[in-house]
Every structure is written in C-alpha cells, then in structure tokens.
Amino acid sequence: MARDVLRGAAPAVVRAALADRDPFPGTGGFAGALDTGAAVSADDGGTGEGAAGGRGGRVVRDVLGRQPVFVDGHRWSFEPGRLDEPRPVGAGRVVDLDSGDDARVWTLPDHPPESDRERAIEAVRTAVLESVRGVNDEGLAVAFSGGVDSALVASGVDAPCYVAGFPDSHDVAAAREAAAAMDRDLRVVELTHDDLRDAVPRVVAATGRTNPMDVGIALPLVLVAERARADGFSRLAVGQGADELFGGYAKVVSPAEDHRVDADTVRGARRETVETLPRQLERDVLALRAAGVEPVAPLLDDRVVRAALPLPGDLLATDEERKVALRRAAEGVVPASVAASKKKAVQYGSLVSRELDRLARQAGYKRRLDDHVGQYVRSLVDET
Structure with missing residues (x-):
C-alpha cells in the first residue's frame, strides 16, 4: 500500500x-x-x-x-x-x-535588494526571534560557540549550552565569556588528541567523507553531540546557515577581488555561499544523527531565509563588519559584546584543524606530502 x-x-x-x-x-x-x-x-x-x-x-x-x-x-x-x-x-x-x-521543482528566489534598511533589519529581527522562540525545549541542548549565531539560538530556548575545543581554543574562551554575559549554563567539552583519534572513524562512517575540511568541521559537532546525548539530551540546536544567509564569510566582502567566488557583487557572492548549504548540511545532519541527536536549525527556517534574501549588500558584509543585518537584529536580544563578537570557523576556533595537522605529522605524514592530513584520516579509518 x-x-x-x-x-x-x-x-x-x-x-x-x-x-x-x-x-x-x-x-x-x-x-x-x-x-x-x-x-x-x-x-x-x-x-x-x-x-x-x-x-x-x-x-x-x-x-x-x-x-x-x-x-x-x-x-x-x-x-x-x-x-x-x-x-x-x-x-x-x-x-x-x-x-x-x-x-x-523549487529554485531559490532572486529578490531585488530591499531599499529601506530599517525595514530590512526589522524583518530579520522578527523572523529570527519568531523562529528561535518557537523551538520546543524538550530534550534540547544548544551547540554554543559564543558568536552571535549560537547566542541568538540560545536566547530563545531554556536549554544548557555546550562547546567543544582544546583548552586554549578561541571557541572555549569566547563561549565562556558569552555564557557569563548571558547568564547561561555552559558545559565545556575539552578535547584531547585521543578524542580526535577515536572520533575520526565515526565521523567518516557517518558522512562518507575523509577530506580534512569536512572531518575538521564535523569533529567538534560530533563530540558536542555525543556529550549532550550522554547527558540525556536527544536534540541539539545549532546556528547553521547564518554565515551563508547573512554574509559571514571573508570571500563575500570583496568578491570581485577574491578568487574563491565567481560573483563580483556581495549579493552574488552570498548567493554562491547559500548554494553550498545542501552539501554542508548533508554532512552535519548525518554526523549529528550518528552521534545520537536530532539537529534543530532555527536560523534556517523558511521565515528567516525569506527575510535574509532581500538584504542589500551593505547589510550583509562590508570591509568593517560581516553579518551586518543579523548583528543589528541581535541588538537588545543578546549582550552588545556578543552581538559584535567575531568568530572563527569551527574547525579553526576549536583548534581541531590545527591538532589534526599535528597528529598527522607526528604519525609521519609530513606537510610536504599531498593531502597529508587526509592520508592520516584514512589511516585511522583503516585501523578500525
């Protein structure tokens, strides 16, 4: 039937x-x-x-x-x-x-830029707050890095926050500062080399990917998720999508001078980054589900996407600031220091990328070799 x-x-x-x-x-x-x-x-x-x-x-x-x-x-x-x-x-x-x-069947609309800046910012604020405040708290934890994305997610729910990183990492320090400013319960997953070695095969099995970028991004997510699951949580709220939708990448700032994008405008470059989401989300969702939690991504809700797409270029990224509209929308919702905070990509902010490179070199995979970290990752999989 x-x-x-x-x-x-x-x-x-x-x-x-x-x-x-x-x-x-x-x-x-x-x-x-x-x-x-x-x-x-x-x-x-x-x-x-x-x-x-x-x-x-x-x-x-x-x-x-x-x-x-x-x-x-x-x-x-x-x-x-x-x-x-x-x-x-x-x-x-x-x-x-x-x-x-x-x-x-469905294509991403190509909206003209909104000319009224205040209306554009208010649309983002309304959409984000409705989305994050609409999340069900039951069985929920929050992946929290101390940046504006995860802080907005945490602001709408009553749930503990988790961050993973090596003890001297940017993400751990930023999360501690932001959690203190927001008076939130923060649980730190301090990583070790053994954690990485043990988790790499699980990440590869879940995602089917062995390239260092994907593995480095997925590792801290998985280790946070596994700790949250061990603490009794079945769902993990994440800030995925904010960088792509709101202009969080350096390559969006001056696209005409950046070889990493084909577009020559900020809005065009932002669209290119949005179009990378399906492959990224495939990795993240599969990794988190394998770790025992269901991901919840309120900043990717339809209403948030609809509010983000019409943003003009100067409300996305400028030479001085990225995610401009999202930061303006966060004012009064999260502390000013958090709304303005700058964040590194998770694989760098957690120091996972740096330490994977170190482990690879210690195992004999020198930087002069092609894809030395990828070779090391595959060796760990072969050992299991």
Missing part, C-alpha cells in the same frame, strides 16, 4: 508546495517520499529516529537541502548506508523512482 514518509513537514504541506512550486511553504526543510511502497527498514513515521525508506514513489528534498535523502535505483532512504550505491537527491528536486526522472 502506497504511503508518504517525510521528515520536516506534513505530506499535505509538501504536496501543496509541489503544486504551487513554492520554495518556502513555512517549514524548516523537508525530505522523504510520497506514494512510496515497501519499506527498506522500519518506518520511523518521519520523526527522525530511524531510517525509513522504501521502493517507488517520488522522493523530494527542499530548496536548501536542509534534510538529506538518498536514492539508489528504485529505492530510497534517509540513511546512505542502507543503500548499495546511494546518491543524494539534489536540493529543490523531485526524483521519480519508477520512471527515473529527476526534476528541479
């Missing part, structure tokens, strides 16, 4: 979004199958606790790829390991498993 198995949205919402080609039907992202047949594994009812899948039907993934889903011939699953040759469904696409058709 055909049925619908979805994560992130009710079938009626997805069917209406398909009919209207509406990329933002009021969800935090969705994926799954409509009119699917026999299950590959036990059906979790779309709750995110199992690996529901099936044969036949239409497999969908939202416009930003916030929920990963995979196909293999006539079969599909939320977990790539359940399929022989898994292929991720592209963001905004619908795959018909019976015919093999793979069509783009």
Whole structure:
C-alpha cells in the first residue's frame, strides 16, 4: 500500500508546495517520499529516529537541502548506508523512482535588494526571534560557540549550552565569556588528541567523507553531540546557515577581488555561499544523527531565509563588519559584546584543524606530502 514518509513537514504541506512550486511553504526543510511502497527498514513515521525508506514513489528534498535523502535505483532512504550505491537527491528536486526522472521543482528566489534598511533589519529581527522562540525545549541542548549565531539560538530556548575545543581554543574562551554575559549554563567539552583519534572513524562512517575540511568541521559537532546525548539530551540546536544567509564569510566582502567566488557583487557572492548549504548540511545532519541527536536549525527556517534574501549588500558584509543585518537584529536580544563578537570557523576556533595537522605529522605524514592530513584520516579509518 502506497504511503508518504517525510521528515520536516506534513505530506499535505509538501504536496501543496509541489503544486504551487513554492520554495518556502513555512517549514524548516523537508525530505522523504510520497506514494512510496515497501519499506527498506522500519518506518520511523518521519520523526527522525530511524531510517525509513522504501521502493517507488517520488522522493523530494527542499530548496536548501536542509534534510538529506538518498536514492539508489528504485529505492530510497534517509540513511546512505542502507543503500548499495546511494546518491543524494539534489536540493529543490523531485526524483521519480519508477520512471527515473529527476526534476528541479523549487529554485531559490532572486529578490531585488530591499531599499529601506530599517525595514530590512526589522524583518530579520522578527523572523529570527519568531523562529528561535518557537523551538520546543524538550530534550534540547544548544551547540554554543559564543558568536552571535549560537547566542541568538540560545536566547530563545531554556536549554544548557555546550562547546567543544582544546583548552586554549578561541571557541572555549569566547563561549565562556558569552555564557557569563548571558547568564547561561555552559558545559565545556575539552578535547584531547585521543578524542580526535577515536572520533575520526565515526565521523567518516557517518558522512562518507575523509577530506580534512569536512572531518575538521564535523569533529567538534560530533563530540558536542555525543556529550549532550550522554547527558540525556536527544536534540541539539545549532546556528547553521547564518554565515551563508547573512554574509559571514571573508570571500563575500570583496568578491570581485577574491578568487574563491565567481560573483563580483556581495549579493552574488552570498548567493554562491547559500548554494553550498545542501552539501554542508548533508554532512552535519548525518554526523549529528550518528552521534545520537536530532539537529534543530532555527536560523534556517523558511521565515528567516525569506527575510535574509532581500538584504542589500551593505547589510550583509562590508570591509568593517560581516553579518551586518543579523548583528543589528541581535541588538537588545543578546549582550552588545556578543552581538559584535567575531568568530572563527569551527574547525579553526576549536583548534581541531590545527591538532589534526599535528597528529598527522607526528604519525609521519609530513606537510610536504599531498593531502597529508587526509592520508592520516584514512589511516585511522583503516585501523578500525
């Protein structure tokens, strides 16, 4: 008997979004199958606790790829390991498993820039606060780095905050300062070399990736998630999406002079970074679920995305400041010192990238070798 198995949205919402080609039907992202047949594994009812899948039907993934889903011939699953040759469904696409058709249904709108700065900032403030304050606190912990993104997430919920990093890392120091300013319960996961060595194979098994960038990003997330899970929490609120939506990357500031982007405007470069989200979120979601928690990403809610897309370039990034509109929206919500704080990417702020490099060199993989950290990562996997 055909049925619908979805994560992130009710079938009626997805069917209406398909009919209207509406990329933002009021969800935090969705994926799954409509009119699917026999299950590959036990059906979790779309709750995110199992690996529901099936044969036949239409497999969908939202416009930003916030929920990963995979196909293999006539079969599909939320977990790539359940399929022989898994292929991720592209963001905004619908795959018909019976015919093999793979069509783009939803596309990211190209809004003109909002000319009223105050209205643009207020739209961001309203959307962010509604989203973070709408998160259910039950079983929830917060991944907290002390930056404006995770601080806004933490401001809307009653949940403990967790940070992972080596003892002298920027993230641990920043999180302690921000948690004190916000009067929040902070639990520090102080990392060691043994933690990294032990966790690398789990990260690779969950994500299927061995490149140092992906592994370095996923490691602190996984180690925070595992500690939160050990403390009894089943859900982890994260600040993912803020850098991409609001201009948090250095390459967005002067794109015409930066080889890392093709665009020559701030808004064009921001769009390029938004389009990287599906692959990033696939890594993060799979890693966090493997660690035993369900990710919650309120800054990727449809209402936040709708508010972010029309921002003019000077409310995204300037020579002096990045995530301009988000920081203005955070004023009065989080302490001024936190709203203005500058943050490093997690693999650098936690010092995980630095210490992976050190471990690789200690193991004999010198920097003169091509991909010496990647070789070290793969050696740890081979040892398990």
